[in-house]
Amino acid sequence: MTLRIGVIGTGAIGRDHIRRITNDLTGGEIVAVTDVNAESAKNVVSELHLNAKIYENGHDVIKADDVDAIIVTSWGPTHEEFVLASIAAGKPVFCEKPLATTAEGCKRIVDAEVAHGKQLVQVGFMRRFDKSYRQLKKIFDEGKVGEALVVHCAHRNPTAPGFSGDMAITDSFVHEIDVLRWLLDDDYVSCQVILPRNTRFAENGLQDPHMILLETKKGIRIDTEVFVNCKYGYDIQCQIVGETGIANLPEPQSVLMRSEAKLSTEIYVDWKDRFIDSYDVELQEWIDSTVKGEMNGPSAWDGYVVAVTSDACVEAKHSGGIVAIELPERPAFYDQGNNKVLIK
Amino acid sequence: MTLRIGVIGTGAIGRDHIRRITNDLTGGEIVAVTDVNAESAKNVVSELHLNAKIYENGHDVIKADDVDAIIVTSWGPTHEEFVLASIAAGKPVFCEKPLATTAEGCKRIVDAEVAHGKQLVQVGFMRRFDKSYRQLKKIFDEGKVGEALVVHCAHRNPTAPGFSGDMAITDSFVHEIDVLRWLLDDDYVSCQVILPRNTRFAENGLQDPHMILLETKKGIRIDTEVFVNCKYGYDIQCQIVGETGIANLPEPQSVLMRSEAKLSTEIYVDWKDRFIDSYDVELQEWIDSTVKGEMNGPSAWDGYVVAVTSDACVEAKHSGGIVAIELPERPAFYDQGNNKVLIK
Amino acid sequence: MTLRIGVIGTGAIGRDHIRRITNDLTGGEIVAVTDVNAESAKNVVSELHLNAKIYENGHDVIKADDVDAIIVTSWGPTHEEFVLASIAAGKPVFCEKPLATTAEGCKRIVDAEVAHGKQLVQVGFMRRFDKSYRQLKKIFDEGKVGEALVVHCAHRNPTAPGFSGDMAITDSFVHEIDVLRWLLDDDYVSCQVILPRNTRFAENGLQDPHMILLETKKGIRIDTEVFVNCKYGYDIQCQIVGETGIANLPEPQSVLMRSEAKLSTEIYVDWKDRFIDSYDVELQEWIDSTVKGEMNGPSAWDGYVVAVTSDACVEAKHSGGIVAIELPERPAFYDQGNNKVLIK
């Protein structure tokens, strides 16, 4: 059975998902597309040789009879609307981050999904599908380092063109917020944000780096250095300090060189080189599980937790204090299945 | 367009190729199968839910009108026969190693293919499709270490159940024979085999390890330690020493651990963990290029060169001397396309 | 010229210093010893074949005409008394940590030394003499990573027999307090102590691990995980995150092994294996500089800063808040010479 997919938003990432589903993945077919820029939708259909109908707007895509599932890759502020409509139509929906632009918006989606009675929403946090994070989770889940006590992370970009305000939290750190909960199978209770000496490379009044501290229900303490103008490369680090040992996120596989008086491996500069493979895995698993009527990726609830936590971090950054992260109880509805690692 | 594939031989590897083409890859469909053991073919069809016809024998598969391309995964001594029949039928054929059990057999295939006038045969040397070898080749092709002068290799298996006689050469080292020509874009002119002190873990009178020396046309010297009872793991090493630097085959990506007074990464024990991904790439690229009417993988000529080189190494092992590796000139027919690296 | 040294305290570390000065180092000779346990002093003299006079007490050692310089390795609570007496006698004195058991005691020493008008006191913080810290400082001082913004540290012991109360700070973390000021050429302004989930291996009600945050005058933020029951080894980490790159404290030099499905190097279990060489360097440089009339190691002021900072960390641990680290202005007296790196 082929999953017939409608895509709302054919900008950079929408187009890329269409390309990978069409050329690289199995089991899915793009049958409907739309974009606020009608020309963009037309171009994608013709350039990628899609056998897809072009719709006026997202709601028509969602309603189309031959569309089994929806991918929302439109402008962020429209996500909530289309996800809610997909739920109303009872169709599975994959929504790129953010699930909604506010925590309240995410909560409305959670409530609608719970009311609907069946899990339909997956949020596009792709790190859970990254091979290196899965290797780390496997080691951790096997108990190779015992119970986690402390986690040290770093999220470093070489430069951050266009970054301003709190984007180091709302655009970058949100990935850690999602993946660490999944990795540790735990939830956050408080956060604190420390502002180190600023790099001279930070522009537009940006604070850079940040040191963000999270406390979990189990008492695990996580420190993350978010440094978006680190100059030297795109570098994601994660180290779990457990009761009996320590496990580090693997470095990407690279040729070991001896040249110019250095023994070296490469560090990526572009985040795409680091995570591009995980998009393939993410969408393939979404197609496969959707066909089976399952939902295994980051849920609407996960998207909501990220939004609440991100808000708390922004508040903590500005207040300088320790901010509680308060969530309603997780609906039992979300209990099963969200924390799987699939490594062949 | 979907490539309709007939598979001759549904043993372990045949079945595995069928599974990956059916479940994991795109663009190919298994429409015909056969096996000397009719029950095996029947089981594969039913267990993998294939929509495939079961044939009496390989020749019927090859002749079937709805079969576009053939995969030969039958018993080694039958390979030559089915590959020749595929050529006679003008159908692309992917043949697992060995292409034929003798160099003469390989030569007959080369001659038939040249006479046919179009390249149809790909041999199943999967290392050319391995990500780490491609990373190494990319660095080398970009001139990052200058011209190659010396290459140090190691091919180590933890144990070698069932190994006897010259299998360390004919079963293991053949992979280096193929991949190093491709990596260096060079050909061999002589070989020598040195027999070190035997490990106490070698059984059945097996010599283990071997040190095999190859000389190329360009004068590059390659030493390979083939050690099939090394106990500690499955470990493939390749180091290119160039005029300005050295490049090493990447170690597989692995969690860095601090535990039990060791800073460590994992070494695989099973060869499948090391090379399983390359089978997916190999077959996907075979399907894709076949659909486009191209042939990019190891050719019949490559299979022939491996056979001649392997024979020379066996002779050198027994004589203790330096043995010339003599080949007829490569037909111009094989000039284009066999040496590509495809890394996204 | 040979420096004639009197040693007050012939317990484990005193005896060890005597042995190294006598057998391994140059330019110093032990001419006087004393211990509260007279038998201990006698044994050291006879077992190490010293040509040294045994005195009744530390004050007699300090007063002895043929004693040029003093080493204080007696019980901690007696340090202040003997260091003050050495200053009163105008004799250079090397005092093992702590300089005094209270910050006030340290301050009295600083005041006495300033009043005396010549720097005489060196405190036994040996990390400044460790080869790996000096390699890191050299790279940092050469500007290889630009200005420091964040520093990540870890201080891990496999087990902590006898640890209780705040010893993770007062016995372990004091080393970081000293060495990081020296490394960064900066001073602390505040601290915070976070208490992660406790390891099940912590005994006697010990909190373990701690995460200790320091802020410097320049705004550098330092996080240190102090984990004294980490089980896996004795492991000291330090990573300077600068504006253009990152430098890590070198791992100790170790044989790279391939065995039992692991690629590994050794992690020390005993702190002595990690730092024993730095004692040799420390004492040799103390002898050499003392003979030249200089004083290059950690000063009385440094000892005082460690005491004040350690007190603030203990307070921060118990209060849970951010505690200011307040110091009087550093006497100009201490301006020169305390921050040198000597690598041959």
Place this chain on the structure above:
Amino acid sequence: MTLRIGVIGTGAIGRDHIRRITNDLTGGEIVAVTDVNAESAKNVVSELHLNAKIYENGHDVIKADDVDAIIVTSWGPTHEEFVLASIAAGKPVFCEKPLATTAEGCKRIVDAEVAHGKQLVQVGFMRRFDKSYRQLKKIFDEGKVGEALVVHCAHRNPTAPGFSGDMAITDSFVHEIDVLRWLLDDDYVSCQVILPRNTRFAENGLQDPHMILLETKKGIRIDTEVFVNCKYGYDIQCQIVGETGIANLPEPQSVLMRSEAKLSTEIYVDWKDRFIDSYDVELQEWIDSTVKGEMNGPSAWDGYVVAVTSDACVEAKHSGGIVAIELPERPAFYDQGNNKVLIK
């Protein structure tokens, strides 16, 4: 007791040994020096503030009553003469390599020493005193990799100014010849030299690199790449492949950097940075053992074996064949004590 040492030859290395014995080591004093260039000897005495007598020639140094032991650091062709004279005088002698310029010359020294009846000669092969080789030997001797089967080595210099003819063997590879016998506790029976494609950076008609194969009595096979214009650094590699695992010579301790899209450690460019510490250890142990009347370093016999093996390698290089390495039986005289590892 202080060892009173006379030094014959105050050129670069002689002067350096004098400096280290005078300033850095314990237990030895330079009391006599000479050089064919009288001015050189005079300068060394005055610049290093030695309390040493300047002699007309080496024989006067050897005969001097107040000289307990001799260091021969004169021009290579004079070594044999001064070593023989030292033996005749019954005085311990440390001779820089070569022991003599011919194997016959070395043999004459061995014969003289055996006739004298007491071991007096140590040859200046410093790698046995290098910390990293001792770490490797310790692991090997403890059986951590089982019996050695194959050893892979590399000896690489960035450039080789002044190298010509067979100096890659006679000046560089001799270090491997000595240290590998010691490491493996084995002897050589044959050698072969393979000439790879030449680097374009080789000058003066130099062959570069060489691949040199050694076979030992136990059947261990050693391959060494000697590459003296490798450009990228001074790099010494040694990997013991044993029955159960593999042990590599440690890389020198170095700061791990993240900068400019590379994760890197430093490779030395100057051999002195790599081995300078081992000279200190070598001479300190020579002084200590000489004072005790022992002889633990490379013996005259070891120097003779190196000369015979080096000659065989040169012959093998020119003949292209496998050359037997034939030695008389080792005099029982040399049985004890030459193979110790001393790591604190």
